[in-house]
Amino acid sequence: SQTIHQWPATLVQPVGSPLSLECTVEGTSNPNLYWYRQAAGRGLQLLFYSIGIDQISSEVPQNLSASRPQDRQFILSSKKLLLSDSGFYLCAWSPTGFNQPQHFGDGTRLSIL
Amino acid sequence: AQSVAQPEDQVNVAEGNPLTVKCTYSVSGNPYLFWYVQYPNRGLQFLLKYITGDNLVKGSYGFEAEFNKSQTSFHLKKPSALVSDSALYFCAVRDTYTGGFKTIFGAGTRLFVKA
Numbered sequence: 477s478q479t480i481h482q483w484p485a486t487l488v489q490p491v492g493s494p495l496s497l498e499c500t501v502e503g504t505s506n507p508n509l510y511w512y513r514q515a516a517g518r519g520l521q522l523l524f525y526s527i528g529i530d531q532i533s534s535e536v537p538q539n540l541s542a543s544r545p546q547d548r549q550f551i552l553s554s555k556k557l558l559l560s561d562s563g564f565y566l567c568a569w570s571p572t573g574f575n576q577p578q579h580f581g582d583g584t585r586l587s588i589l
Numbered sequence: 590a591q592s593v594a595q596p597e598d599q600v601n602v603a604e605g606n607p608l609t610v611k612c613t614y615s616v617s618g619n620p621y622l623f624w625y626v627q628y629p630n631r632g633l634q635f636l637l638k639y640i641t642g643d644n645l646v647k648g649s650y651g652f653e654a655e656f657n658k659s660q661t662s663f664h665l666k667k668p669s670a671l672v673s674d675s676a677l678y679f680c681a682v683r684d685t686y687t688g689g690f691k692t693i694f695g696a697g698t699r700l701f702v703k704a
Contacts, residue, residue: 482632508690519696520633520679527690535691566632574621574689575640580632 478503482567482581490589495540495554497584499567502548507569509550510578511542514564526550527572562588591616593682595695602670603703610665610698612680621683622663623692624654626676633679639663650674670702 482499489495501507511523522535524542532542539558543551550567564585568578593614602608614620621640625633637648644656654665665678677697684691 518677520694522691525690533690568632570692574683574685575638577623577625577635577638578633578692579635580625582632583630585630 478569478579480567480569480579480581482584484584485582486585486587488587488589489557491559492556495552495557495561495586497552497565497567497586499550499552499581500548501550501569504548504569504571506547506572508572509544510568510570511540511550511552512566512568514566514583520566523552557588559588562586591682591684591686591693593680593693593695595678595680595698597698598696599699599701601701601703604672605669608667608670608674608700608702610678610680610700612663612665612695614661614663614680614682616682616685618685620656620661620663621685621689622654622656623681623683624648624652624663624665625679625681625694626650627679627697628676636665670700672702672704675700675702 479502509526512520526532526544540554564583566583567581570576570578623638624636627633636652637646639646639656647653652667677699679697680695681692684693
């Protein structure tokens, strides 16, 4: 069966520090991969999605970047964090196809001080 | 543009009563509709989907959803609510307009089930 791992679960970082959040998927190949941010336990904002290695689409211009160095690895990064980067970050994967749901990791709660 | 709307921020229901969480959508072409549930400090979990076929779709944990093409709705239902159903529920539609790689999520509806 397929599993998705996302870490760390919580992270407290000072303003201006770098960020690296990692997500890996097991049990499938060539998944679509996604990074979302959720503010205040409500709606999801799609940040990046990827349909293949080194194929990254950015949805919102911001202080973040994403990379996919391996088929089942998706990394969210920042060189200098802002206070506004605080939130709950969710990684997800889906098989290709319109009829396929997304499967989410358990998220990283990021607090910027 | 494709979109999905959840008109209720919060739904309150007593345990044992039926529950409905509403969702309406706007798409060009065939809709690919989904419901997800999120418990505190967790990721979203897939509940059910409508792709084609029967308008009543059954999913996990006793949930079902009714697809209504004329009303462009996809309401989530459960005949008898449990306290453990209290969570945040998201309706979603696959964004076929941009190739289907993305999913458009509603703003979410918080369900409170009172014992």
